[in-house]
Amino acid sequence: MGDPEIENPSASSRQSRYTERPLPVYRHVPGFTPHPIRDPEGHSYGLPEPELPNLNTEDWRECEHFLFGIDLFNEGYWWECHEVLEGLWHAAGIGSPAAHVLQAVIQCAAAHLKAAADCPRGAMRLHDHSLRHARWSGDRKLGLNLDVMIMDTRAFLTVEDGPPAQLSLEF
Numbered sequence: 001m002g003d004p005e006i007e008n009p010s011a012s013s014r015q016s017r018y019t020e021r022p023l024p025v026y027r028h029v030p031g032f033t034p035h036p037i038r039d040p041e042g043h044s045y046g047l048p049e050p051e052l053p054n055l056n057t058e059d060w061r062e063c064e065h066f067l068f069g070i071d072l073f074n075e076g077y078w079w080e081c082h083e084v085l086e087g088l089w090h091a092a093g094i095g096s097p098a099a100h101v102l103q104a105v106i107q108c109a110a111a112h113l114k115a116a117a118d119c120p121r122g123a124m125r126l127h128d129h130s131l132r133h134a135r136w137s138g139d140r141k142l143g144l145n146l147d148v149m150i151m152d153t154r155a156f157l158t159v160e161d162g163p164p165a166q167l168s169l170e171f
Contacts, residue, residue, distance in 0.1 A: 017071050017074075017075075018067035018068070018070055018071050018169065019064055019067045019068045019071055021064070021068050021071070023071070023072070023075055023077060024036065024043040024044065024077060024080055025043050026043060027076060027077050027078075027079070027080070028042075028043075028077075028079040028080060029079070029113070029116070029117060030079070030117075031117075036079070036080065036083070037083070044080075044083075049087070050065060050087070052065055052087050052088050052090075052091040053088075053091060054091050054092050054093065054098070055088055055091070055092050055098040055101075055102070055142060056092050056093065056096050056097060056098040056099075056140065060098075060142040060143055061143070061171060063088070065084060065087070065088060066085070066088055066142065067169075068084060069081050069084040069085040069088070069105070070105075070167050070169060072084060072109075073105065073108075073109050073112075073165075073167050074166050074167055076112075076164060078109040078110065078112045078113040078116070079109075079113055081105070081106070081109040082106050082109045082110055082113075085102050085105055085106050085109075086102075086106060088102055089102040089103060089106065097136075097137050097138045097139070097140035098137075098140050098142060100133045100134070100136040100137035100138075100140075101133070101134075101137045101140055101141060101142045101144065101146065102142075103129075103130075103133040104130045104131075104133040104134040104137065104146055104149070104150070105130075105144070105149065105167070106130075107126045107127070107129045107130035107133060108126070108127065108130045108149055108150065108153040108165060110126045111123045111124070111126035111127045111130065111153055111157060112153065112156060112164055112165070114126060115156060115157050120157065123157050124157060127150070127153055127154055127157055130149075130150055130153065131150055134146035134147070134149075134150055143169040143170050143171060144167060144168075144169065144170075145168070145170070149165055149167055152164075152165035152166070153165045
């Protein structure tokens with residue numbers, strides 16, 4: 001099995017960054033790169049767990065952790081995006097409107113990762129999960145157009161050589 005190279009979105013399609021936090025030194029691909037957290041060679045090994053806000057009540061615009069998660073998604077660090085947003089998902093309270101938004105993004109990130117690892121069925125299943133979470137989020141959108149994210153993720157999964165979805169925040 002070859003190394004599934006995850007390409008960066010082209011410079012012309014990439015969104016500008018929302019944070020100045022440095023990106024990890026590699027994109028984690030399960031089975032091909034050191035596990036970022038559990039492996040001593042991982043890019044995030046030994047880092048402390050941050051204290052995270054509840055995005056149902058706190059302003060997402062002020063949450064660098066959330067903004068960095070969006071940066072990670074847009075730069076093709078889909079596993080890392082999932083990991084960063086999962087902490088916020090727990091802090092928001094599973095089943096809450098903000099948690100559903102976060103889960104929609106997490107599922108789209110995971111779908112991108114599965115597609116890059118040549119697992120199309122798993123990618124489509126994750127895409128379908130993201131659609132349900134977007135519907136359950138109600139009016140809480142955390143600055144995201146979830147419909148565009150889901151549509152662009154589906155295009156990435158189904159259009160040969162289609163570009164990865166890019167997330168734009170509406171401040």
